[in-house]
Amino acid sequence: MDRECPLVSGGTPVVTLEGVRKAFRDVPVLRGVDLTVAKGDTFTILGGSGSGKSVCLKHMIGLLEADAGRVLIEDRDVTHLSERGWVAERKRFGMVFQGAALFDSLSVFENVAYPIREHRNDPEERVRERVRTCLASVGLAGIEELVPAELSGGMRKRVGVARAIALEPAVMLYDEPTTGLDPANARRIGRLIRQLQQELGVTSVVVTHDMELCHAVSDRIALLRGGRIVVEDAAAKLADGRHPEMRAFLEGTHEALPPSIEEQAEEDSSHV
Numbered sequence: 565m566d567r568e569c570p571l572v573s574g575g576t577p578v579v580t581l582e583g584v585r586k587a588f589r590d591v592p593v594l595r596g597v598d599l600t601v602a603k604g605d606t607f608t609i610l611g612g613s614g615s616g617k618s619v620c621l622k623h624m625i626g627l628l629e630a631d632a633g634r635v636l637i638e639d640r641d642v643t644h645l646s647e648r649g650w651v652a653e654r655k656r657f658g659m660v661f662q663g664a665a666l667f668d669s670l671s672v673f674e675n676v677a678y679p680i681r682e683h684r685n686d687p688e689e690r691v692r693e694r695v696r697t698c699l700a701s702v703g704l705a706g707i708e709e710l711v712p713a714e715l716s717g718g719m720r721k722r723v724g725v726a727r728a729i730a731l732e733p734a735v736m737l738y739d740e741p742t743t744g745l746d747p748a749n750a751r752r753i754g755r756l757i758r759q760l761q762q763e764l765g766v767t768s769v770v771v772t773h774d775m776e777l778c779h780a781v782s783d784r785i786a787l788l789r790g791g792r793i794v795v796e797d798a799a800a801k802l803a804d805g806r807h808p809e810m811r812a813f814l815e816g817t818h819e820a821l822p823p824s825i826e827e828q829a830e831e832d833s834s835h836v
């Protein structure tokens with residue numbers, strides 16, 4: 565790739581969205597999203613509810629296909645990859661969905677073992693060992709035989725993370741990982757995201773509107789509004805909240821902001 569990526573903090577690009585557009589029933593949600601997640605970084609996408617954060621994540625793992633623009637994984641164009649191609653690509657991703665999305669009727673052990681059994685043909689002892697390691701990484705050693713109903717919300721979330729790291733992903737995607745958690749458990753999730761980055765060198769994309777989590781984990785922050793990334797910078801540069809778009813988001817006046825000049829120009833041209 566000979567394109568210049570001035571926004572990248574140094575590492576090589578792992579996930580890139582280039583001018584991604586997506587509409588549902590003619591209602592545009594993404595209107596040209598550009599972002600680059602660099603290797604080893606934790607990249608946080610902020611945005612109001614319904615702004616398209618989950619839609620962005622779903623483009624990164626082929627759960628949605630862009631109407632226009634490109635999606636790259638490293639330097640591979642995966643925009644219109646076949647489902648078969650995605651099965652291979654997704655092995656490198658761990659996804660923590662909104663809500664823990666555990667199988668209620670399966671034990672914690674079987675939940676974490678699930679992706680291993682799906683994708684690998686490991687002997688049982690190897691599966692057990694991997695499940696133990698993953699549960700220990702999220703601070704939940706010894707709860708293998710419990711079922712999700714016996715766990716607190718925070719524990720369920722961590723089991724979701726344990727399952728997501730079971731195949732040793734290079735990239736972790738977290739969709740609102742602290743929603744519904746009390747502050748202590750939310751902080752724990754933040755520490756876990758950092759720990760996976762530091763110990764395993766995992767690249768992460770975090771979607772949230774939890775500012776405490778955002779400050780705790782982010783290397784870079786992007787703010788999604790009106791279907792575009794309106795701010796993208798190093799977390800340290802945005803920490804003081806002085807950027808006008810960031811401030812509006814933090815003050816909750818974001819959605820009330822008039823569209824940017826560029827958006828207005830586009831609206832106008834689409835009506836001629």
Ligand SMILES: Nc1ncnc2c1ncn2[C@@H]1O[C@H](COP(=O)(O)OP(=O)(O)O)[C@@H](O)[C@H]1O
Binds near residue numbers: 588593613614615620
């Ligand atoms: N599969 C879908 N079909 C139709 N509309 C969708 C679909 N996925 C998302 N949307 C719509 O796209 C918008 C953005 O959704 P989403 O990305 O989930 O928002 P959020 O930023 O809260 O994660 C919402 O208006 C939602 O209703």
Ligand SMILES: [Mg+2]
Binds near residue numbers: 617
């Ligand atoms: Mg969402």
